[in-house]
Amino acid sequence: MGLLIGMDIGGTNIVCGLVDEEGRLMNKIKKTTEAHKGSEYVFDKIQSMIKELLQLSDVPLTDISAIGAGTPGFIDPVRGVTLFAGNLKWKDVPTAEEIRKRTGIPAFIDNDVRMYAYGEAVRGAAQGYEHVLGITIGTGLAAAVVNNGELYYGGGYMAGEIGHFTFPEHIPYVCGCGMTGCLETVASATGMARQAKDLLRGGRVSVLQEWFKDTSIDHLTAADVSRAYDLGDPVAVEVMNHTGRLLGRGLAYAVTMYSPDMIVIGGGGALAGERLFAPMREQLKQSVYSGYWERLAIATAQNIDDAGIIGSALSAGKRAATR
Amino acid sequence: MGLLIGMDIGGTNIVCGLVDEEGRLMNKIKKTTEAHKGSEYVFDKIQSMIKELLQLSDVPLTDISAIGAGTPGFIDPVRGVTLFAGNLKWKDVPTAEEIRKRTGIPAFIDNDVRMYAYGEAVRGAAQGYEHVLGITIGTGLAAAVVNNGELYYGGGYMAGEIGHFTFPEHIPYVCGCGMTGCLETVASATGMARQAKDLLRGGRVSVLQEWFKDTSIDHLTAADVSRAYDLGDPVAVEVMNHTGRLLGRGLAYAVTMYSPDMIVIGGGGALAGERLFAPMREQLKQSVYSGYWERLAIATAQNIDDAGIIGSALSAGKRAATR
Numbered sequence: 232m233g234l235l236i237g238m239d240i241g242g243t244n245i246v247c248g249l250v251d252e253e254g255r256l257m258n259k260i261k262k263t264t265e266a267h268k269g270s271e272y273v274f275d276k277i278q279s280m281i282k283e284l285l286q287l288s289d290v291p292l293t294d295i296s297a298i299g300a301g302t303p304g305f306i307d308p309v310r311g312v313t314l315f316a317g318n319l320k321w322k323d324v325p326t327a328e329e330i331r332k333r334t335g336i337p338a339f340i341d342n343d344v345r346m347y348a349y350g351e352a353v354r355g356a357a358q359g360y361e362h363v364l365g366i367t368i369g370t371g372l373a374a375a376v377v378n379n380g381e382l383y384y385g386g387g388y389m390a391g392e393i394g395h396f397t398f399p400e401h402i403p404y405v406c407g408c409g410m411t412g413c414l415e416t417v418a419s420a421t422g423m424a425r426q427a428k429d430l431l432r433g434g435r436v437s438v439l440q441e442w443f444k445d446t447s448i449d450h451l452t453a454a455d456v457s458r459a460y461d462l463g464d465p466v467a468v469e470v471m472n473h474t475g476r477l478l479g480r481g482l483a484y485a486v487t488m489y490s491p492d493m494i495v496i497g498g499g500g501a502l503a504g505e506r507l508f509a510p511m512r513e514q515l516k517q518s519v520y521s522g523y524w525e526r527l528a529i530a531t532a533q534n535i536d537d538a539g540i541i542g543s544a545l546s547a548g549k550r551a552a553t554r
Numbered sequence: 555m556g557l558l559i560g561m562d563i564g565g566t567n568i569v570c571g572l573v574d575e576e577g578r579l580m581n582k583i584k585k586t587t588e589a590h591k592g593s594e595y596v597f598d599k600i601q602s603m604i605k606e607l608l609q610l611s612d613v614p615l616t617d618i619s620a621i622g623a624g625t626p627g628f629i630d631p632v633r634g635v636t637l638f639a640g641n642l643k644w645k646d647v648p649t650a651e652e653i654r655k656r657t658g659i660p661a662f663i664d665n666d667v668r669m670y671a672y673g674e675a676v677r678g679a680a681q682g683y684e685h686v687l688g689i690t691i692g693t694g695l696a697a698a699v700v701n702n703g704e705l706y707y708g709g710g711y712m713a714g715e716i717g718h719f720t721f722p723e724h725i726p727y728v729c730g731c732g733m734t735g736c737l738e739t740v741a742s743a744t745g746m747a748r749q750a751k752d753l754l755r756g757g758r759v760s761v762l763q764e765w766f767k768d769t770s771i772d773h774l775t776a777a778d779v780s781r782a783y784d785l786g787d788p789v790a791v792e793v794m795n796h797t798g799r800l801l802g803r804g805l806a807y808a809v810t811m812y813s814p815d816m817i818v819i820g821g822g823g824a825l826a827g828e829r830l831f832a833p834m835r836e837q838l839k840q841s842v843y844s845g846y847w848e849r850l851a852i853a854t855a856q857n858i859d860d861a862g863i864i865g866s867a868l869s870a871g872k873r874a875a876t877r
Contacts, residue, residue, distance in 0.1 A: 305845075362709035374811075378708070385701070385813030386685035387849055392810050395843045400723050408843050487715050488697075488811040490708030520718045520731050522628075526710055 233296035236281060236336075237544030239343060240273070240302045240326075242266060242318025247280040248537065249288050250544035254354030256537050258288045266319045270329070273319070278333040298330055298338040299547025301346035301539045307388060308341040317407075337554075339547040343539055344391070345382050347497055347532070348375035350542025356533040357495040364491035365532075366393065366482075368500030368507075372415035372422075376489050382546075383489075394419070396481045401473075418478040420453040420500040423507075426470045427456050437466035453500055460506045471506045478507070479514025486515070486523050497532030504531070556619035559604060559659075560867030562666060563596070563625045563649075565589060565641025570603040571860065572611050573867035577677030579860050581611045589642045593652070596642070601656040621653055621661040622870025624669035624862045630711060631664040640730075641693075662870040666862055667714070668705050670855070671698035673865025674818045679856040683816035687808060688855075689716060691823030691830075695738035695745075695801075699812050705869075706812075717742070719804045724796075741801040743776040743823040746830075749793045750779050760789035776823055783829045794829045801830070802837025809838070809846050820855030827854070 234257075239246045241264060248259035260280055264273060277300075285292060304316030311327025313319070330338035341349075348357075348365025357363040363377045372394035376383040383390055394415030395408055404425070406413035416422050428448050431439055438459050443451060459467035482494065496508070508529070516524050532538050557580075562569045564587060571582035583603055587596060600623075608615060627639030634650025636642070653661035664672075671680075671688025680686040686700045695717035699706040706713055717738030718731055727748070729736035739745050751771050754762055761782050766774055782790035805817065819831070831852070839847050855861050 383706075385811075386815045387813060387845070389813040389845060390811060391813075392843060392846075395810055396807055397841050399841075410841075410843065484719055484807040485811055487718055488708075488713060488808055490710060490712040490714075492709045518720050518722075518733075520715060520733065522710070522712060523715075 234290060234294045235544035235548045236284070236295055236298040237346075237540035237542070237547070238277065238298070238300040239346075239539040239543065240264065240277070240300055240319070241343070242303065245273070245277060245280065246540055247277070247284050248540035248544065249284055249290065250541055252548060254350070254541050254545050256534075256541055258284060259537070259540060260284050260287065264319070266321075270319075270321055270324050274329045274333060277330060281334060292334065292336070295334075295336050297544075297547040297551035298334060298336050299346070299543035299545075300326065300330065300338070300340045301343035301543045302326060302340055303343050305387070305389065306340055306342045308339065308384070311338070311340050313340065337547070337551045339550045341382075341543070341546060342375070342388070344373040345375040346542035346546060347539040348377055348495070348542070349382060349546050350534060350538035350540070351495045351497065351532050352377035353380060353545055354534070354541050355495065355538050356530040357493045360491075360493035360528065362489065362491045362493070364485060364489055364494045366494065366496050367498035368419055368496065369498035370419060370421050372419045374485060376491065393481055393485055396484060398477055398480065401477060414477060414481045418474050418481065418500075420498070423453040423456050423470055423474055423500065423503070424451050426473065427451055427466055430466045430469065435466050438462055438464045439466060453503060457503050457506055471503065472510045475507045475510030476514040479511040480518055482511065482515045483518035486519050486527065490523060492526060493528045493530065495530050495532055497535055497538060501531055501535070557613060557617045558867035558871045559607070559618055559621040560669075560863035560865070560870070561600065561621070561623040562669070562862040562866065563587065563600070563623050563642070564666070565626065568596070568600060568603065569863055570600070570607050571863035571867065572607055572613065573864055575871060577673075577864050577868050579857075579864055581607060582860070582863060583607050583610065587642070593642075593644055593647050597652045597656060600653060604657060615657065615659070618659050620867075620870040620874035621657060621659050622669070622866035622868075623649065623653065623661070623663045624666035624866045625649060625663055626666050628710070628712065629663055629665045631662065631707070634661070634663050636663065660870070660874045662873050664705070664866070664869060665698070665711070667696040668698040669865035669869060670820055670862040671700055671818070671865070672705060672869050673857060673861035673863070674820065674855050675700035676703060676868055677857070677864055678818065678861050679853040680816045680818040683814075683851065685812065685814045685816070687812055687814035687817045689805075689817065689819050690821035691742055691819065692821035693742060693744050695742045697808060699814065716804055716808055719807060721800055721803065724800060737800060737804045741797050741804065741823075743821070746776040746779050746793055746797055746823065746826070747774050749796065750774055750782075750789055753789045753792065758789050761785055761787045762789060776826060780826050780829055794826065795833045798830045798833030799837040802834040803841055805834070805838045806841035809842050809850065813846060815849055816851045816853065818853050818855055820858055820861060824854055824858070
């Protein structure tokens with residue numbers, strides 16, 4: 232299928248990578264998105280990034296058989312339209328066609344989490360597993376499913392929004408979606424930081440109080456919670472345990488619906504690692520029928536930064552070849 | 555594809571139907587399973603039932619292009635093996651091959667709930683919907699998904715066991731699967747009866763106390779709860795509301811994972827109708843992201859008794875034609 236370009240168009244950055252047909256990332260470049268300048272500006276930037284990437288790699292445009300891009304939000308992958316992406320402030324943007332117009336290369340788009348899961352399923356930690364559930368723990372929490380190399384979409388291409396599982400008994404926060412108690416208000420990098428801040432504001436004793444005594448605790452991040460956890464800080468331990476247990480509860484419902492062989496976990500929040508995964512696994516095992524648990528492997532993403540680019544590229548290559 | 559035979563092999567009864575290629579049920583016969591006499595006995599009975607059905611319908615065996623059967627429990631539809639069916643006491647039974655041997659007709663099996671959902675999706679209340687979630691409320695609670703006529707299986711063909719969603723905060727019962735708090739211990743015909751019995755044993759005043767003053771309340775059924783509900787009985791109202799709300803919570807998780815356009819509800823417990831569905835819908839609407847709710851239709855099964863037979867027949871016809 233020749234060479235491929237995979238892209239991750241996020242609210243903060245655009246990453247653009249050259250990928251071979253085996254899913255090896257050969258080169259990548261990254262620029263800030265500057266979404267506030269509008270979609271035309273972003274597409275022009277994408278055009279120049281592709282040009283730069285190819286020059287850098289000494290590859291002519293004619294060697295590229297397809298371009299794939301993952302964008303956040305609701306996507307119509309068949310029509311190639313970004314229906315709604317809050318981070319980019321895009322609504323009904325014909326992303327695939329805009330990229331194709333500027334390059335002359337067949338272009339395809341999909342949801343960024345689906346592309347991440349696809350990348351890990353075909354060329355990452357979940358390679359060789361038939362039924363893969365991928366989750367990304369970032370600003371939010373989302374999931375996607377890949378069965379024998381085929382993505383699961385559901386009606387409106389909306390399947391898998393595990394971040395909007397509600398746990399009203401355990402989660403007091405109002406979510407951006409309008410509901411109260413959504414899992415992603417807790418089980419996300421933002422959510423872990425938020426819980427720690429709330430405990431500190433409630434007067435709980437923590438090493439985090441010291442670290443932020445000269446700065447607003449508004450700047451506290453999930454990485455700070457991880458560092459405090461490693462010192463045995465009780466607030467950090469409580470946040471990780473609470474988050475891990477709720478994530479385990481949510482995964483139990485997801486596993487019962489999809490029956491995956493493998494759960495692969497990525498996104499910035501996954502850097503919490505075993506601090507989060509140990510209570511998550513314990514709760515999941517307890518909350519799911521043993522027949523599911525026994526066939527289940529759980530792993531951290533292999534291409535933690537690049538799975539989305541690799542997935543976008545390979546998915547586009549496959550779609551270009553089969554249409 | 556000619557004529558088809560669809561069967562529902564349950565723990566209590568076997569139903570065997572002649573179905574045309576449009577999914578019209580032309581004739582059916584029903585016999586008790588007598589599973590305690592062993593699988594050989596059951597297969598011999600199936601053989602004679604098929605013979606009887608064809609004689610009754612004046613159709614020669616040579617007009618039958620495929621036989622499909624739904625059985626409860628865990629099924630390997632590809633190998634045609636009933637892996638485990640508690641109701642039948644079958645373990646690793648090569649059901650499809652046994653039926654084929656006795657008839658000479660290509661035979662296929664699948665899980666009974668999947669066949670029910672398939673029947674409703676292709677020739678029932680969900681016909682015309684692309685993404686269908688079928689649930690059956692019977693002795694237990696189970697779900698299956700059909701996307702554009704394709705069943706969703708997951709790893710080990712185990713996807714969709716919504717009855718084993720746990721709600722430990724709300725459900726005290728131990729389930730046959732070994733977990734505590736499984737949804738089907740409440741949201742099933744058995745579960746509704748069980749809750750009513752427990753409330754009566756706890757001394758709650760109810761018209762049901764009178765109805766069962768000369769008989770053991772062990773004989774109380776979900777149908778009794780429905781009758782008491784219609785008299786405004788507070789125990790029955792509590793059971794229906796509690797069951798409906800928990801079912802709505804469970805469906806919210808299922809809808810978030812699969813994003814169906816249509817939920818079709820069947821099984822004996824569905825006879826509770828709006829008594830159960832009103833609180834279920836209200837809770838589901840409250841517990842699911844509005845984007846899912848807005849695209850969702852909910853209906854009672856159209857072929858409430860026969861969807862499994864029609865689904866088995868049509869699924870077998872399709873599989874025979876494409877293999």
